[in-house]
Amino acid sequence: MEIQDLKNVGAQVRRDIVRQVHSSQSGHPGGSLGCTDMVVALYFREMKINENKNAEGFLQFVREGIGEDLFFLSNGHISPLFYSVLARRGYFPVSEMSTFRKINSRLQGHPATHEHLPGIRVASGSLGQGLSVACGAAYAKRLRKDDRFVYVMMGDGEQQEGQVWEAVQFAPHHKLDNLIAIIDWNGQQIDGPTEVVMNNLDLKAKYEAFGWDTVDLDNGNNMEHVVESLKQAKAKTGKGKPVVILMRTGMGYGVDYMMGTHKWHGAAPNDDQLLVALNQLPVTLGDY
């Protein structure tokens, strides 16, 4: 997909995010909006996925994902983004987004496999676990000589979890050079700016010290830059080291009053705020 088309998808996904969170009056819009461009670029351009369709016309989802690129969302609270991208990509009906966080829904507050939502391979939400799972999946691909890639997204606040560093140590030791991690480095977490809550300091230096190759993405909300960073990351695979994209984003990007603040990490807009937000986000693919 071309850059302009990716931008159009991104605009619609941002509308979906805000509408889902508004409808259930709960959820996490800030990080979802910030990571939209990257997840859209992955699913609509970068990743090779199984394009076969089932009888209902939706993408056939096979959990093992042999011969496919895999994506794991470790910071599972940005589920409204994940659900929107999966639905827009064709895994399930876009209308199902109206059930987000509601009773008897497959769209749980945090991504889950339990209700068999196509596109989800593992539950996430309790932070710090996704990189480990991605390491296992990358190891499995190497074992069966599957040359596709494993992508995993994490938050920057999530880097405070000890388990992340167990996995950061594991991946280079086992030379998982088919693994591409992406850190949403937005500098915000629930209790405030990351540098105040628990300073991550220099994540690039840390990952390099652990044996990773790194790619700097100075603006993760610029689609051209996002696509370029993925190209760079892919070029660094297959050389004995895992790769991490250090992605600078603005939390809440796309909705002016949500931008650059931790206050919209896990808060829902009211009816008036919804209208203000939707006025800033054009309809491109049609609302669900």
Next chain:
Amino acid sequence: MKKYTFTDKKDTRSGFGAGIAELGRSNPKVIALCADLVASLKLDTFIKENPERFIQVGIAEANMIGVSAGLALSGYIPYATTFANFGSGRVYDQIRQSVAYSGTNVKICVSHAGLTLGEDGATHQILEDLAMMRAMPEMTVINPCDYNQTKAATIAIADYNGPVYLRFGRPVMPIFTADDQKFEIGKAWTVNEGKDVSIFATGHLVWEAILAGEILEQEGIDAEIINIHTIKPLDNEAILKSASKTRCVVTAEEHQLNGGLGDAVCQLLSRNMPTPVEMIGVNNSFGESGTPAQLMEKYGLNAKSIVESVRKVIARK
């Protein structure tokens, strides 16, 4: 009382080692992971024969559970191995989210459970793991009684699609079950048929229950002894059938009284068939250093305690 003799003694963890070695030859999907305890888990043969299917994770158990989940959802059958203490409480949340809730086919195989770990003391003597794992939805919990049963269970769980917590231990114990047994998850094994009392035992306490049965026989008490190797799912039918016959029950486990086999049996009986029960287990305390025999004696987890509990429970009928 049916006679049980043994010609050899081995540790249950060696049964695990033998079982996974056999799986290494028969099931190409099986992968072993270990957190720096290869010798303790008896993985040497598996690793020697299948070096490409062994993953050393270092001292990082949380990551081991996550990596296992990733392997499992990719179609492999990972056996994540460490000490019971580090494969349960330390990684409860990882097991809960990435394994049980995600329905990944991970086998968590843990050694050195309970007091019989011995001299290392209470920091390593996990006595709460059955309770934790029992409470977790969709988890199967198995605690076999000797070398042969542990080997059979290790092999059997590969054919079951779902998360399993398989618990075994360090001490050398009599081998009294058949070496060609077929292990059936959730199906209790009647060690001895009797009519006066039901003894439901798991793990290392099954042999103690047999010793107790021999003592009780001399007193004219005919004990039914049932090996509950699968704590979850519990063999409700076998337990209710036995209790309806004997009308009194003793449970025995190398675990806290809170939340283990005894609690599971009491829950079942109180709902279906209120029956007097006495429970053998550790009573709300931590363990300590000592030899396995000294510890089992001090904390009342042996044939002598089972005999005393049987007398007590029969009097309550």
